[in-house]
Amino acid sequence: MAKKKKNEWVEWTKALLVALGLAFIVRMFLFAPIIVDGPSMLPTLHDRDQMIVNKFSYYFHDPERFDIVVFHASSQKDFIKRVIGLPGEHVAVIDDVLYIDGDPVEENFLPENDSDANTFDSVRNDFSLEEIPGNYEVIPEGHVLVLGDNRGNSTDSRMIGLISMDQIVGKTSLIYWPFDRIQFVGE
Template identity: 85%
Template sequence: MAKKKKNEWLEWMKALLVALGIAFIVRMFLFAPIIVDGPSMLPTLHDRDQMIVNKFSYNFKDPERFDIVVFHADAQKDFIKRVVGLPGEHVAVVDNVLHINGEPVEEEFLPENKQSATFQSVKNDFTLEELPGNHEVIPEGYVLVLGDNRGNSTDSRMIGLIDMDQIVGKASLIYWPFDRIQFVGE
């Protein structure tokens, strides 16, 4: 009887170790949780939204315009922002309208009334040349990111272009709070 209990205990330990190993692999290489910190992505993402970051999608393809990405801002902090400019492009915002290579681009995720006092509280207009790095076009291997809440976002306008090696992954799912469960950026 004691041998049977010992074998059963060993089987449970093996199952637990396998489960922990799988969880470790998933967490390190495939998906990771993140908590949105602050209002920079309003109205799309809210402060304290809990999300899943897809860490492997950019192993097979590059970020696309308007993907919401998580990237290492520094050694201790990750930011979540939206990709607006891609390699080889010139980006400018003129009168709160995004321009890519001189052509206006619709940003359907922004508030409908971009002329509101809240949206206008900070001057949002810029050209790529005015950003840190003074680039004429976005170099290969870099993207330009902006928060949806342009008046309250630390993004490429302050920190410069983001090296694709800094990108952790694509934010893909809000899972908490329950009333906000949804896929984002699809």
Template identity: 70%
Template sequence: MGKQKKKKSEWLDWLKALLIAFGLAFIVRTFLFAPIVVDGPSMLPTLHDRDQMIVNKIGYRFGDPERFEIVVFHASDQKDFIKRVIGLPGEHIAVRDNVLYVNDQPVEQPFLTEYNNEILTNDFELEELPGEYKTIPEDQVLVLGDNRGNSTDSRILGMISMDQIVGKTSVRYWPFDRIDIMKLGE
């Protein structure tokens, strides 16, 4: 009888341990970190289709996005997008002849390269984008894909509310030959 009671106790211990592990995994994935798979070419050459990354969900609970961070946001109820923050609240953004202007001052974009010698970004002014803002509203950001010729971003979607942002990405863990910690502006 003692042996059977001991086995039952072991099973309960294992069950408790598994429930705690699943509970912790749920909490971590829901509130702290989550995986995301890049879908499509909109962030080339920085991120490739099917790259797998970690989304830090807690970073913006304590601070706001910085220019050039790569963020994941809810584009719709079913779809999350991954793009780069280009414009911050209170700023005026324009692109002329592939030069980014923030409040009429040129800003380097070191992550952009001559991508097949094509025009990287068609010219635009903030006022021409959905919402027709003169400056980016509070609690919103302007995002663009690095592959500017093939990206659904703020030029189509308009400004992205901070409420839509899931978190920022900075760690690529797959494929193994491209494991990387992305630095701001890379």
């Protein structure tokens, strides 16, 4: 009887170790939670929204325009922003209109710029690629330009420069908390 009980404990221990190992693999290489910190992605994402980061999607393809990505802004801090510019492109915002290689591009995720449409700062801040850190004429290979949706209140490529593909943790599109905001977001 004692031997049977000991074998049962050994089996439970093995099962627990396998479960912990699988959880570690999933967390490190596949999916991870992130909490939105601040208003930089309003109105799409709200402060304290909790999301799932898909860490493996960019193993198979590069980020696409308007993907919402999580990246290492520093060794202590991850940011969540939207990919706007891709390698080989010139990006500018003039009079609140996004231009890629001189052509206007619609940003359907941004609110209309009228006085009663929003309760947050909708200033978009005009800029061109040459004005951001690095003084580039086009986005180099292996980099993307990211912006927050709330352009008047976002620390993004306009201040920190272009983001290397190596800095990108993954893509995120699922808000899972709070319950009343559960949804897929993105273009």
